[in-house]
Amino acid sequence: MASIESQANAAITGLWADASYGKTDFDAYRTDRSGLLFGVQGSTETLTLGAVLSAGTGNVKSDSLVSQDWNDVGGPVYGAYRFGPAALTASALYERHEGKAQGQKRHADVLGASLKVPADAALGGMTVTPYAGWRVIDVDHADAEDRVVVRKQSPV
Structure with missing residues (x-):
């Protein structure tokens, strides 16, 4: 969601794409992961709205x-409203x-859903962007009940 939220802050109109790849190899733990984001976005001076198709794959070994x-596919939507040095950004996926x-x-x-209010502030020769926000993610493992083991003990 972080990549999508940063896209909502960009003044871009049209189609966009983002690809990622990562590899971790340390001690007894290895991962490979890759993903693609394809999006469409409309922007004005103060408003940005967009939608994305995401796909990823990867593996973990030890x-x-x-x-x-694993493989995943998703469909996030996002938006931002800018006012002065601040903005209101929101996304759902x-x-x-x-x-x-x-x-x-x-x-x-x-x-998932998020709501964030960042505000740019000049600090010397750089811009600092503190923010306040809220993010919630609900994960439904529909097959989790098949993996739960309940052990019953009879009284001694």
Whole structure:
């Protein structure tokens, strides 16, 4: 969501794209991940509205034989209203994550929303942007109940 929120602050109109790739390899832990964002955005001097299609893939592996592969796809929307040195930015998203961990298929549905008020302030030769905001994310692991183990003990 951070990449999308920064896009809402840009004065761009039209189509845009952003690609990312990351690799981590330290001690007994390795990750590979990549993703694409394709968006459309309309901007005026004070208002920005946009929508995005996101897709990503990756994997995590460790020497203790833990491994997980995943794919995700999502559809965020965002907007910003600028007034003076401040702005009101908002975003909402839905993502579907599907993966395989230790040979078992898993999925999760993610809903998210954010609201933030940043304000630019000049500090010497640079601009500092403090902000106040709110972010909520709901993750629904629909198949989680299949993984929960409940142990009942009889009284001794």
